[in-house]
Amino acid sequence: MNTCDRLKNSSIGKKQVVALTGLALVGFLVSHLAGNFLMFKSAEAFDTYAEFLEHHPLIIPAEIGLAAFFLVHIVVGLKVFVENRRARPTRYEVESSTSGQPYAARWMGYTGSLTLIFLIVHITTFKFLGPEGEGASLFSWVMFCFRNPLYSLGYVGAMVFLAIHLAHGIKSAFQTLGVSHPQLTPLIEKGGVVIALALTAGFASLPIWALTRGG
Amino acid sequence: MTGTIDITLKVWRQKDAASAGGFETYEAKGVSTEMSFLEMLDVVNEDLQKKGRDPIAFDHDCREGICGMCSLVIDGRAHGPDGGQTTCQLHMRRYKNNDVITVEPFRAKAFPLVRDLVVDRCSFDSIMQAGGYVSVSTGQAPDASVLLIPKHKADSAMDAAACIGCGACVAACPNASAMLFVAAKVSQLAQLPQGGPERERRVLNMMAAHDEAGFGACSNEYECEAVCPKDISVSHIARLNREYLRALALGPGEHQAASGAG
Numbered sequence: 303m304n305t306c307d308r309l310k311n312s313s314i315g316k317k318q319v320v321a322l323t324g325l326a327l328v329g330f331l332v333s334h335l336a337g338n339f340l341m342f343k344s345a346e347a348f349d350t351y352a353e354f355l356e357h358h359p360l361i362i363p364a365e366i367g368l369a370a371f372f373l374v375h376i377v378v379g380l381k382v383f384v385e386n387r388r389a390r391p392t393r394y395e396v397e398s399s400t401s402g403q404p405y406a407a408r409w410m411g412y413t414g415s416l417t418l419i420f421l422i423v424h425i426t427t428f429k430f431l432g433p434e435g436e437g438a439s440l441f442s443w444v445m446f447c448f449r450n451p452l453y454s455l456g457y458v459g460a461m462v463f464l465a466i467h468l469a470h471g472i473k474s475a476f477q478t479l480g481v482s483h484p485q486l487t488p489l490i491e492k493g494g495v496v497i498a499l500a501l502t503a504g505f506a507s508l509p510i511w512a513l514t515r516g517g
Numbered sequence: 518m519t520g521t522i523d524i525t526l527k528v529w530r531q532k533d534a535a536s537a538g539g540f541e542t543y544e545a546k547g548v549s550t551e552m553s554f555l556e557m558l559d560v561v562n563e564d565l566q567k568k569g570r571d572p573i574a575f576d577h578d579c580r581e582g583i584c585g586m587c588s589l590v591i592d593g594r595a596h597g598p599d600g601g602q603t604t605c606q607l608h609m610r611r612y613k614n615n616d617v618i619t620v621e622p623f624r625a626k627a628f629p630l631v632r633d634l635v636v637d638r639c640s641f642d643s644i645m646q647a648g649g650y651v652s653v654s655t656g657q658a659p660d661a662s663v664l665l666i667p668k669h670k671a672d673s674a675m676d677a678a679a680c681i682g683c684g685a686c687v688a689a690c691p692n693a694s695a696m697l698f699v700a701a702k703v704s705q706l707a708q709l710p711q712g713g714p715e716r717e718r719r720v721l722n723m724m725a726a727h728d729e730a731g732f733g734a735c736s737n738e739y740e741c742e743a744v745c746p747k748d749i750s751v752s753h754i755a756r757l758n759r760e761y762l763r764a765l766a767l768g769p770g771e772h773q774a775a776s777g778a779g
Binding site for chain 2: 304305308309311312313314315316317318382385386387388389390391392393394395396397398399400401402403407408410470473474477478479480481482487
């Protein structure tokens with residue numbers, strides 16, 4: 303077996319691939335949220351930014367790269383999740399947790415899958431649907447969607463699942479990549495939860511803002 | 518405080534791997550609180566034998582917490598309700614009169630059930646055979662001061678070496694992963710110059726044997742650390758992950774690594 307096979311097939315290798323792609327996707331979320339916050343500035347600022355991205359020469363390769371990160375993270379992550387279920391065919395009569403860790407870790411496969419469903423709806427709504435052509439405003443389309451309470455509720459709900467996913471995911475990724483330090487690790491553990499909550503609260507603030515804003 | 522208590526035991530009984538198993542309930546009356554948990558099972562077994570029934574099969578050997586042979590998941594927790602000890606170190610004074618105690622075997626695909634509470638932990642031997650050793654030169658014993666080992670590394674290696682290979686980490690892990698066991702063994706040798714020659718091969722081969730045996734992957738829930746009778750820290754799992762990345766980068770290398778510790 304060479305290094306590539308080991309990354310693909312060994313239990314640690316797969317987890318390290320999931321950890322690396324996961325951290326990269328957190329980086330993407332940060333830049334995505336920064337762009338979203340332009341909505342708070344003005345409709346023009348947000349539309350100009352959207353226009354800029356849409357016509358950027360590197361947008362296609364960037365999108366392909368991003369899709370690849372998502373795909374690898376999802377496929378390898380689900381594979382590990384299913385294999386882990388198979389490693390204990392008979393369950394215990396008395397199920398208990400001794401570590402005092404929240405169950406976020408145990409739910410990674412579920413919270414991740416729910417986030418995937420959100421992702422499909424999200425991309426369909428804001429990339430493939432909506433107004434096209436000259437003078438079309440992405441801002442208006444986003445506001446139109448967010449003013450539908452059902453859509454916004456689903457959006458905020460998905461952010462809750464994402465928060466649970468990231469609360470474990472970020473700190474777990476560092477452990478999987480071998481970072482363990484008497485001073486740094488407690489910071490990473492708390493920082494991961496703070497980043498997870500801050501990111502998802504940031505995303506959820508937009509539909510809540512749209513719903514509560516008059517006009 | 519000496520005394521006696523009455524307890525109810527719910528014990529997993531299964532004739533062999535091919536038969537279906539189930540829980541059976543036993544009333545143990547007048548159990549001395551001075552008994553260890555295993556001695557209590559001995560007494561229950563004597564009573565079963567007097568009645569002409571099959572005694573409960575369970576693993577045990579040294580009964581002083583160092584051999585790693587005893588197992589059992591007691592009320593959902595490997596090695597019983599208290600951390601940092603093995604089942605043989607658990608005593609009945611921990612229980613109250615009329616307590617109901619559920620006793621199950623370690624459950625993992627890689628630990629096939631043999632009978633009742635006995636499981637086959639040979640997969641740990643396969644992992645050790647794959648790389649849990651060091652090369653030593655034959656001949657005269659080397660001078661003690663030839664190999665300089667920093668104190669903090671010697672301490673950390675010793676902490677890892679405390680692993681008795683009981684398999685409680687596997688029993689407690691939601692994924693039945695043996696990462697804490699492999700981590701203890703890899704971490705012990707990776708920090709010492711003696712472990713240098715096989716350093717990259719060791720971690721790759723031991724993990725290959727781990728996966729081959731059917732253990733799951735670590736999801737960093739740290740249930741293993743919480744039940745480990747020797748309090749092995751999950752920081753050793755981080756070191757195992759680090760060693761794995763390092764070996765992926767360097768390859769299994771048949772070269773004799775000059776820098777052992779690191």
